[in-house]
Amino acid sequence: MKMEIRRVQMTGGASFVVTLPKDWAEQQKIKKNDPVGIMIQPDGTLVVTKKITEEPDQRTKEINCSTITDPAFLFRMLIGAYITGFNVIRLTTKQRFSPFVRTGVRDFTQMTIGQEIVEETDTVITIKDLLNPAEMPFDNTIKRMFVIVKNMHEDAIAALETHNKELAQDVIVRDMDADRLNWLIARQTNMIMQNTSLSRKMEISQSLAMHYYMLSRIIERVGDHAVRIAEHTLPIVGADIDKKILTAIKKSSTLSLEIFDRSIVSFFNTDMKEANRNIESISALENICGDINNMVLRQDTMIAINIGYIAESIRRSGEYAGDISETVINLLIENEQGPHKKKTGK
CATH class of the missing domain: 3.30.110 (Translation Initiation Factor IF3)
Structure with missing residues (x-):
């Protein structure tokens, strides 16, 4: 769409005036003396709209x-x-x-x-x-997703360690809880993109809403890998797995979740340096997972294959957590003050 350039004029010695494009006004059926809404966006741009009520569009x-x-x-x-x-x-x-x-x-x-x-x-x-989008803030949804997915991962590893088939199956079922929250954030993001008044009502910019959506997608993928760990645990429940391998799996899982935890903390604390340190720690996780793959070569084929997939999912979970830290850095570079900090006046 071609941008129209219009000069700012002054009327009455105090008010600045810009005329509206005639084609747009006719398309919106705006007549003389009709009211229009003007909204100031976080990036300083202005939105002019015929819609002046807070009622959401019914689609x-x-x-x-x-x-x-x-x-x-x-x-x-x-x-x-x-x-x-x-x-x-x-x-x-x-x-x-x-x-x-x-x-x-x-x-x-x-x-x-x-x-x-x-x-x-x-x-x-x-x-x-029947849901009012403003009743489900992005912050709360992301925190809830994080807790669900982290618990899924922990329980999947516990199922492997304790030979608990029922716990592994429960992890697989719980994936739907993470999915439905991811769908909700995707829905709210699209609604904010379509309705600037909703962006103002939820006190979140369109740009930040997109970052939340990217964050929810990554967390949902970490949840998918927790499911894969549980799925590859089921065939080897009760198998005789070398204790050194189990110890290495627990160590890699702990490190992966630490990266995941710190990535979320760095997001909500708007801590760019912590996010960067978090990314640097992924190489240690990759080394441990590589050691696991070497250790399982001495195990039976069935055990070796499934443990290999489990180690891969642990590694991928940590790498996805690193992606969250990269998202934090990108967001803070875009907005040095941080998405959760407000400007204070004197």
Whole structure:
């Protein structure tokens, strides 16, 4: 879109005036004496909008289920509509819904936050978002994700050490808790990008919202690796694993989680130096995981393969935590004062 350059004029000796583009005003159906809203953004830019109320835009997504036969495809469409910020999702069909549609809708409402079925007939199902985005601050969601994922990793390692099959299976189930919070942050980020008034209401800039979204994606991936550790624990539950290997696994896991913990702390403390030190510590983790891979060569094939995958997931978790520290540095370079610090006047 081409930028229009307009000169600032002065009227009455005190007020600065800039005219609005005629094409834009006509497209928005703005007439003489109509009010418009002007919002100052954190980066100093101004947003001019016809919308002057705080009420969020009501966006509806229509999904015709008449030609959908794949339950997984339907679920992905529902998640896509949720993440992109639609307030209402309306499913229709020419004849009665197939049973998998109703099952998929119920799974969707249970796996997402704030989605409720408000209408259900033979040919129409309406899902409405009942959550006020401002009631779920980004900080709280990220901290909750971190606790969930960290506990998943710890329990996956404990399941390996104690031969606890049920605990490993529980880790796999808990992954959905991390996923639903990641989807929520993705949804809120998209809504903020579409609605600048929501950005102001939640007291978060669009740029910072994107950093939170990147952070949630990384934490979700750490959770995925906790699941992989649990999955590769199940085939070797009860196996006779060399105690030296278990000790090395526990050591690498502890270091990986320490990097993960410090990366989150550096984000909330806006500590660039700590974030940099955290990245430098990843090489020690890689060395330990490399030693584990060498040690398992003396084990049975089944044990060696699964321990190798477990060590790989521990290493990858630490590297993802390093990515969080890199995100912290990028954010603080962009905003030297830090995203959580406010300017004070004299």
